[in-house]
Amino acid sequence: MDQSKITVRYAKAFFSLAKEKKQLDLLKTDVELISTLCKDSADFRLLLESPVVKTSKKIKLIQAIFSKKINALSLSFLELITTNKREAHLPGICRNILNLYRLDQGVKTAVLTTAIDMKPAIIAQITAKLEKDLNAEIELSKQVDPKLIGGFVLRVDDQQIDASIASQLRKVKETLLQSEIK
Template sequence: MAAEDTSVSGVSGRYATALFELARDQNVVDAVKADLDQFGAMLSDSADLKRLVRSPVFSADAQSKALSAVLDKAGISGISANFLKVLTANRRLFAVADVIRAYGALVAKYKGEATADVTVAEPLSDKNLDALKAALKSVTGKDVALNVKVDPSIIGGLVVKLGSRMIDSSLRTKLNSIKHAMKEAG
């Protein structure tokens, strides 16, 4: 069932599916997600960790030793730590960010949740975030988790991507439409 989801295809999808099934069987889906989210946050915050994960220069042994130290310091253990070590031993640690995303998608599907990628010009207040979640829930019938990205270049409005649907109500897009209409009219 989970392997049919197009958002979890390829090598990262196979690893994420295997991890998800193991975590589900042991009733630790949320704990593993929390560990992977923590590792993902560490990865995005540390240039050294990114280099360790992505660089083919490091041997599997060197990667494994360094990763073990990082996991110990972060308090990540159990299935999550073993899984990350398997990725390292199989020389697939470079795909860890994609695996984390795919695992998150599997968890959301399992829980009947949807995830929307939202781009805004400036950070939204909690009130506006709640209103957006409620609006998306009324459309999808599911609880919707938001991945919010701030991009001042859209000037105003927002861009929402939910599954294969995208709604672009950004001011930048509206201005570009007007610009093109004026060129065609002239």
Template sequence: MNPVARRYALALYEEAEAKGMVETIDSDVETLHSALDGSRDLAAVFASPIIAREKKDAVLQSLFGGKVNDLTMRFLRLMVEKQREELLPETVRTYAALRDERLNIVEATVKSAQPLAHDEADRLRQKLEAQAGKSVRVRMVVDPSLMGGLVVRMGDVVYDRSVSHQLKTMREQLLERAAVSLN
């Protein structure tokens, strides 16, 4: 995590908190994240040292003017003014991580061969929350190569209960036993 991006993200979060606007700024940051993730060209504009600050400011105004809160817009313009706009994608990610940390939220990525039913996903989230002792935001990913079961990544921990993993484990055990019996 870049310390400068962290300082900017922390400043934005603390200002939002002081003004009672955390939910509004959270929404704005999500909008920024989607825009930056969805457009390599936009990220390239902010990363480019060749493009003038005035042009970058104009891009901010045209894309986000009236769509994000004034606090968010002042923040974006400040980053451009201070020539820190290349850190914008990382600052946005860091802001989300800081918010989650302060709200005691952890993200879990759940891969399944088929989409889970709403009640299944809800039960899984409840079990993960009980295990983590925190609120869990679940991001679902469908991966047919799993054949069945689930792979859950929560922080640095991975729980692989997929059929493909079980088959791979069984295959390795059979090969290991075959090698032992040949000796």
């Protein structure tokens, strides 16, 4: 079965169950913790992906890692995924669950890329302005890309505003090349 189908199906099933039990906020917190561990710990990823470690041993290790950190429903879900030998898909499942949560709660994601690191006060102002203009809660993540030279690139969902110096220089170059050809 296609990996994306697996992650989407498990994510939808778990999200629906958590919504039915009115535990969406707990689900989000738990999934963020699991997702962070998947990103930050190479050892944990190796455990999930290892064909050598037996399923029973993986379940015991997962219980040891998460038993006091996440709620029982989330722990049961992790055990189910491991029992079904789908634990290698856990990062994708977590990503899809968080996307479903944002969609359900009306939260929009935004990525602000700047040439230099911005002060938290400016980030807070940008977030407040976006929330007001879009009439939605905004999850703003920031990135630094010195290649922009200056300005910013703001991506909200599938829309992008490119107000970077690098982009403006590229446009000037294209204009000059076009006028030179004529």
